[in-house]
Amino acid sequence: MNAPRDDRWILRSRALLDESAARLPPARARALAEARERALAQLAPEPRLGWRRGFLAGPALALPALVLALGLGVLLLARQGSLPDAASDLAPAAVVEDSPTTRLLSLPEGELELLATGEAQDLVEDYEFYVWLGNDATR
Amino acid sequence: MPALDAEPGSAAVLLGVAAEPALTAALDRFLRGVERRALRHAELALGNPDDALEALQDGMLRFVKHYRGKPQDEWPLLFWRVLDSCLIDALRRRRRAGRWFSNWFGGAVEDEPDPLAQVPDPREPGPLARLGDAQASAALEAALRGLPHRQRQAFLLRVWEGLDVAQTAAALGISEGSVKTHLFRALAALRQKLEGHL
Numbered sequence: 152m153n154a155p156r157d158d159r160w161i162l163r164s165r166a167l168l169d170e171s172a173a174r175l176p177p178a179r180a181r182a183l184a185e186a187r188e189r190a191l192a193q194l195a196p197e198p199r200l201g202w203r204r205g206f207l208a209g210p211a212l213a214l215p216a217l218v219l220a221l222g223l224g225v226l227l228l229a230r231q232g233s234l235p236d237a238a239s240d241l242a243p244a245a246v247v248e249d250s251p252t253t254r255l256l257s258l259p260e261g262e263l264e265l266l267a268t269g270e271a272q273d274l275v276e277d278y279e280f281y282v283w284l285g286n287d288a289t290r
Numbered sequence: 291m292p293a294l295d296a297e298p299g300s301a302a303v304l305l306g307v308a309a310e311p312a313l314t315a316a317l318d319r320f321l322r323g324v325e326r327r328a329l330r331h332a333e334l335a336l337g338n339p340d341d342a343l344e345a346l347q348d349g350m351l352r353f354v355k356h357y358r359g360k361p362q363d364e365w366p367l368l369f370w371r372v373l374d375s376c377l378i379d380a381l382r383r384r385r386r387a388g389r390w391f392s393n394w395f396g397g398a399v400e401d402e403p404d405p406l407a408q409v410p411d412p413r414e415p416g417p418l419a420r421l422g423d424a425q426a427s428a429a430l431e432a433a434l435r436g437l438p439h440r441q442r443q444a445f446l447l448r449v450w451e452g453l454d455v456a457q458t459a460a461a462l463g464i465s466e467g468s469v470k471t472h473l474f475r476a477l478a479a480l481r482q483k484l485e486g487h488l
Contacts, residue, residue, distance in 0.1 A: 158481065158485075160480070160481065160484045160485050161449060161477075163426065164430055164449070164450075164480070164484065165449060165450055167423070167426060167427055167430050168327075168330060168430075168446075168450050169450075171330060171427070172326040172327045172329070172330045173326065175326055175329070179329075179339070179343075180326075182343055183325050183326065183329060183343070183346075186325075186343065186346060186347040186350055187318070187321045187322065187325055187350060189347065189350075189351065190321065190347070190350035190351045190353070190354045191314055191317060191318055191321070191354060193351065193354050193355055194310060194313065194314045194317070194354065194358070196310075
């Protein structure tokens with residue numbers, strides 16, 4: 152080191168500064184250590200909760216989605232007639248001469264579909280009236 | 291994880307994830323070695339011990355964030371550079387607060403020293419005053435605090451930290467000629483105040 156002129160007072164000053172740095176009160180030294188730890192905490196790997204959360208939530212969300220997809224698929228296939236007709240499966244057990252069920256099952260496909268919708272609820276509830284009305288109109 | 295802001299070719303970048311624990315340990319060692327002296331720099335510059343610790347904390351954070359990827363032999367100069375920047379920021383904040391205070395309550399002239407900065411902290415007698423030679427310590431403390439910031443930093447870095455003129459200039463962000471001028475003035479002022487005491 153190319154130091155300035157080493158006067159006595161400079162050497163003494165340096166020694167006093169060294170001592171003052173070495174003899175920190177304990178509370179001050181603790182605060183200093185905490186400051187260093189906070190600075191070094193920046194080096195800790197950052198938790199990537201985003202993808203981890205998605206990764207963990209994936210299976211939990213996949214099951215309801217699968218059930219929903221299967222349900223929709225079955226419904227779609229049933230409506231397209233690809234699957235055995237549920238109504239026809241029920242028919243042998245429910246066959247009774249001239250019962251409302253028999254008449255419902257004997258309806259054309261389009262009409263049964265119409266009856267199954269929520270909007271045709273009154274038609275289902277008052278089927279006899281609408282049959283009469285239909286017959287009356289064709290007379 | 292490669293170090294953020296690391297320079298290309300630095301150890302952190304070359305070693306990647308495996309370098310992190312070693313880098314952390316190296317930074318910890320470096321900061322442990324320099325932190326007490328750095329705190330003294332901050333205390334002498336700012337007077338208030340809480341402000342000093344806050345400035346040093348800021349300096350450590352900035353140093354680790356921006357310069358951890360630099361070669362380790364450059365760390366000391368970079369650290370002193372960052373700390374000096376933090377001290378100047380703190381002095382600027384204090385000056386702005388002093389201006390606001392004087393505008394509303396005192397109407398002091400802007401170029402006058404900030405009166406708030408001159409108020410001694412009653413909790414802190416000064417680190418040098420804690421030593422056995424109370425009179426010498428108090429004299430050195432007062433003399434160093436009485437110097438302008440650049441003169442005090444030039445003295446501390448050049449005489450206490452042992453940096454040469456070029457290194458001191460780099461640490462303070464000024465020319466070597468300015469370092470010599472500041473140091474000459476600091477030595478003259480300190481000699482006048484301290485020769486009888488030390």
